[in-house]
Amino acid sequence: MNELQLFSELHKFLNSLGAMEYSxxxxxxxxxxxxxxxGVKSSKFATLYGEKNYNCLILHVDPGNKESIKGEMIQKEVQKLLHFNIKEIRGFALKKHEVYIPFEVIDTKEKLVELKDFVHRQYISIVRR
Structure with a gap:
């Protein structure tokens, strides 16, 4: 699956989670x-980066709390699930309250299904707050 197809597939999936405001x-x-x-002020949940240096999905797991380490914990979970190490793949600074999933690690339909299940669980945990 090439990165543009994956971007499109993830865009459709994120749309299916519920009503979204886009930027x-x-x-x-x-x-x-x-x-x-x-009745609730929402924060950004996800960002799809299609630019060359990023090419990834970023989940904002503790938006607005830059001191949180929740992202680091969830990053380890998704890395184990999808068999990758973000520090070996990307050289940019990682924020502790975000989770990074590079497009190139989603190289099979099975991994895409696993990623969608993972993102859905994160979405549910955020909208229930």
């Missing part, structure tokens, strides 16, 4: 997803 970066293929929740 599109002006000069890159970068989409942000913020769940729409009535």
């Amino acid at each position: 599109l970066a002006p000069k890159t293929l970068t989409l942000g997803y913020k769940p729409i929740r009535f």
Whole structure:
């Protein structure tokens, strides 16, 4: 599965989770997803980065809390699930409250299904707060 197909597939999947507000970066293929929740101020849940240096899905697991290490813990979980090490694949600084899933590690339909299940669980935990 090439990265553009994966981007498209993940975009469709994120849309299927529920009502979302989108933001599109002006000069890159970068989409942000913020769940729409009535009566509650929502934070960004996910970002699809299609630009060359990133090419990944980022989950914002503890949005607004830059001191949180929740992202680091969940990062280890997804790395074990999908068999990769983000520090070996990407050289950019990682934020402790975010989870990074590079597109190139999703190289089979089975891994895509595992990723979707994982993202769905994260989505449910965020919208139930």
